[in-house]
């Protein structure tokens with residue numbers, strides 16, 4: 001029996017650049033001491049107080065069907081947080097609770113795309129983006145972002161891609177590059193969306209992890225409120241990846257339709273998870289800072305180590321839990337480098353090629369292991385890279 005094209009076309013053809021990741025996982029399973037600097041999973045667990053709140057709620061009976069758009073308490077807490085950050089009036093009617101940011105990304109695209117529409121996203125990209133768009137029946141189109149501009153999309157490229165398109169998906173702080181878009185980039189994005197009547201889907205799941213500069217939510221820019229859907233999540237901000245809880249913030253009319261969509265797909269999110277999320281948000285920035293602190297520390301460790309050599313260049317790591325390194329001076333592709341590093345030192349990193357074409361010749365290092373392991377891994381990685389430099393000079 002033949003499956004629907006929308007299902008079989010979710011992942012592209014050929015190598016998806018995740019071979020190193022699977023190889024590292026297999027080696028680890030066999031008992032090899034692999035240091036995994038691959039995926040965006042914290043090395044801490046969800047805070048015990050959040051788990052206690054979850055337990056209290058579940059034992060208190062919040063285990064039945066919860067309101068489909070989300071509990072009033074959580075929607076209000078999220079709308080207040082967004083209002084404080086963006087300065088824009090925001091109420092619970094602007095919020096739909098979803099089972100994680102990924103589900104929010106899919107629902108947001110479903111809301112604005114018809115089959116055959118062109119949907120834009122920036123390359124390098126978070127691995128699910130093209131499939132999320134294809135899953136709606138729309139056509140995914142990448143905008144290549146040049147490492148020379150620290151992977152921030154440029155006005156001319158946005159303008160060229162926008163003709164005939166219907167939506168644009170952006171992500172800042174960015175996975176995989178660790179770049180936080182600056183105001184000029186946001187102005188160019190907003191101008192393009194307004195000029196070409198595009199919906200903007202702004203993935204802000206790393207908004208609590210900003211090391212340098214400031215997070216700007218494009219919904220707050222002139223003329224953008226009615227065309228922007230913001231994607232949020234508790235995964236990264238509160239180490240709640242397994243709880244699967246996120247949201248969409250958008251115009252009231254869109255949220256009403258998305259609630260209808262949720263009724264026909266997820267039928268909401270467990271009430272005790274929502275209560276735990278509400279409790280977590282009630283702890284304010286102190287808890288968000290606590291969860292972000294290890295990455296802030298490790299970024300400093302990494303930048304200090306990188307400053308001691310001049311072979312690998314770090315893409316300015318202004319946010320998120322990743323460090324993108326330009327390894328082109330070794331003469332290797334990101335994929336070849338990552339495989340060789342895994343074989344030689346049992347350190348697993350992601351090749352830039354896993355995130356599209358634009359990050360070829362780069363590797364992404366997730367800063368997700370304890371400081372001492374991280375320091376050792378990065379020291380080994382840098383001296384491993386230096387071997388290639390010396391080889392080059394020798395031959």
Ligand code: PLP
Nearest residue numbers: 040100101102126175233235246
């Ligand atoms: N967006 C980006 C950029 C991500 O990196 C991730 C997860 O790594 C997600 C969305 C999805 O997060 P979740 O579904 O856990 O909220």
